Amino acid sequence: MRALELLAPAKNLEYGKAAIDHGADAVYIGASRFGARVAAGNSVEDIAELCRYAHLFGAKVYVTVNTIVYDEEIEDTRHLLHDLELACVDAILVQDMAVLQMMHDDAIKVAVHASTQTDNRTLEKVRWLSKLGFQRVVLARESSLRDIENIHQALPDTELEVFVHGALCVSYSGLCYASQYCFDRSANRGACAQFCRMKFDLVDANGVEWEHQRHLLSLKDMNQLSNLEALAAAGATSFKIEGRLKDLSYVKNVTAAYSEALNQLVVHHPDCYQRASKGRSTYTFRPDLNRTFNRGYTTYFLGDKRQVVWSPNTPKALGEYVGKVKELRGNSFNVASVAAFANGDGLCFLNEHRELEGFRVNRADGNRLYPLKMPHGLKPGIGLYRSNDQQMERLLSKPSAERKIPVIMSLQACDCGFSLSMNEVVSSKENSSLFAKDGVVATIETEHQVAQKPQRENIVRQLVKLGGTPYECVEVRLSDEFKYFIPSSLLADLRRQVVALLQQRSENKANATALLKLPLLTPPSYEHSYFYNVSNGISRSFYEQRGLKAEPAFEVHQPTNAMLMQCRHCIRFSMGYCVKHGGKRPEWREPLRLRLSDGRKFLLEFDCKQCQMNVYADA
Numbered sequence: 001m002r003a004l005e006l007l008a009p010a011k012n013l014e015y016g017k018a019a020i021d022h023g024a025d026a027v028y029i030g031a032s033r034f035g036a037r038v039a040a041g042n043s044v045e046d047i048a049e050l051c052r053y054a055h056l057f058g059a060k061v062y063v064t065v066n067t068i069v070y071d072e073e074i075e076d077t078r079h080l081l082h083d084l085e086l087a088c089v090d091a092i093l094v095q096d097m098a099v100l101q102m103m104h105d106d107a108i109k110v111a112v113h114a115s116t117q118t119d120n121r122t123l124e125k126v127r128w129l130s131k132l133g134f135q136r137v138v139l140a141r142e143s144s145l146r147d148i149e150n151i152h153q154a155l156p157d158t159e160l161e162v163f164v165h166g167a168l169c170v171s172y173s174g175l176c177y178a179s180q181y182c183f184d185r186s187a188n189r190g191a192c193a194q195f196c197r198m199k200f201d202l203v204d205a206n207g208v209e210w211e212h213q214r215h216l217l218s219l220k221d222m223n224q225l226s227n228l229e230a231l232a233a234a235g236a237t238s239f240k241i242e243g244r245l246k247d248l249s250y251v252k253n254v255t256a257a258y259s260e261a262l263n264q265l266v267v268h269h270p271d272c273y274q275r276a277s278k279g280r281s282t283y284t285f286r287p288d289l290n291r292t293f294n295r296g297y298t299t300y301f302l303g304d305k306r307q308v309v310w311s312p313n314t315p316k317a318l319g320e321y322v323g324k325v326k327e328l329r330g331n332s333f334n335v336a337s338v339a340a341f342a343n344g345d346g347l348c349f350l351n352e353h354r355e356l357e358g359f360r361v362n363r364a365d366g367n368r369l370y371p372l373k374m375p376h377g378l379k380p381g382i383g384l385y386r387s388n389d390q391q392m393e394r395l396l397s398k399p400s401a402e403r404k405i406p407v408i409m410s411l412q413a414c415d416c417g418f419s420l421s422m423n424e425v426v427s428s429k430e431n432s433s434l435f436a437k438d439g440v441v442a443t444i445e446t447e448h449q450v451a452q453k454p455q456r457e458n459i460v461r462q463l464v465k466l467g468g469t470p471y472e473c474v475e476v477r478l479s480d481e482f483k484y485f486i487p488s489s490l491l492a493d494l495r496r497q498v499v500a501l502l503q504q505r506s507e508n509k510a511n512a513t514a515l516l517k518l519p520l521l522t523p524p525s526y527e528h529s530y531f532y533n534v535s536n537g538i539s540r541s542f543y544e545q546r547g548l549k550a551e552p553a554f555e556v557h558q559p560t561n562a563m564l565m566q567c568r569h570c571i572r573f574s575m576g577y578c579v580k581h582g583g584k585r586p587e588w589r590e591p592l593r594l595r596l597s598d599g600r601k602f603l604l605e606f607d608c609k610q611c612q613m614n615v616y617a618d619a
Contacts, residue, residue, distance in 0.1 A: 023259025098538035152235020166242025197315035223297035257287035344389025351377030442497035
């Protein structure tokens, strides 16, 4: 039986606890430095607190130390790794092999996961990482079901983590240098300036402009909610939600939606899968992925059939499609829709110039809407999207989930007084008994007093008062021979003791892991050796010991006419000009170039054999 893990983003301690409450089996979070989102850093003290909370539910905390590191930062990184070990984190996500080497040299006993920033798209790469000691590999977002299955069959003991929801990077992660090249902000240092969300012209070799100021590299968002069963069958262990810079309502809604779907998967395949943590969440709202931030959804390259994945009109959230404008009247209009609107809703549409235009609803009277100001481009027949759902936001702005671990409590008389045991329920199936793990026992010394009248009802009532704890009592067990009177105050004391014991056993409980060995294995080759992202002496020595002399990282020394991106997204395909996939032959003269509004150009290379588009710094 395989444990399936839902992995949610945590911008901070509050977000991490909310993700766990809403059903996450694990969260990933950035420390104060060296995480791939510089705007999402947290103190070690907060991370330790999150670990204590997560471990109550058997959930895990993974910390991202997944940027490349400069020489002057080595000692700070080393200190951080030791602090995270003391905080009882469950794993550290790594890109820079210097971090791996330091964990080996300092005997830090924390599991290491290979971040998607290490460009994990091939079996060869995953095998190399696995032999180095990476317990888990986060696969490239571009991986297909066939890719995942082939890697799992070849390396069944290596945990495979896949992205299932959220924003998509147009370039293979770890191999995007456009932000560094244009703005001196490194994606490999967590400071991406989102070059891919900008507007470009598309011009051919004759200078003919084929597209004008469109978001030609901007992609839709990933949504694999309907593909969880296929991903699990292919060998995925962990299902990762993107979004460490998203708001709290996004974390709550998306986590809840995927948690419910995983629960259903386990119900349908009880002999194959189980959840990786304890407890079940209940919600005050109905999870709905359409009612949260999205740029339109895609399953990306998961299936065999290639699809259009770009969102060229806007890089912003469209949100939920809510219908078409019927007619305009003065300062209002009505909508052909079954959606319910609320005062304050944010709506948007694509105008005749294919640009996103947004407005706020001042008053909603059924399907007649009164904007604060009538949008200039609004016309009958235009499709409307809701980018801000006031009703959903109100629900999610309050406490919106409760997570409880079911327990069984057993009260018995003992020689010195009474003992109370509490056991966590592993599972409960219809028409079968409850199965519970080994529990904890609290005792209290007192004289035995025979009850003058039945006490069972009062005993149960006092013991099940577990509000404010992570537990929910589903059964109190008392033998038929139990005829004693126990004051309510003693029952409450026993209950508090046994709860404290069970919580103490769970807190700060990180998985022990073996020390890294780091065999001297030759790494897979790259066509450009700066792709290894070597930015410090330890990393350089790491590769040299394995027979590779790599160029310095792009951030350290920029090569001339460098490849800035490798993309599965292809502009030719998206425009219908891919002959390989049945498109029409274009009339333009290649090579094509992207051009920013300031005139800077970027050469496009179409590698049809690899089904890949490369973006170069133009000469």
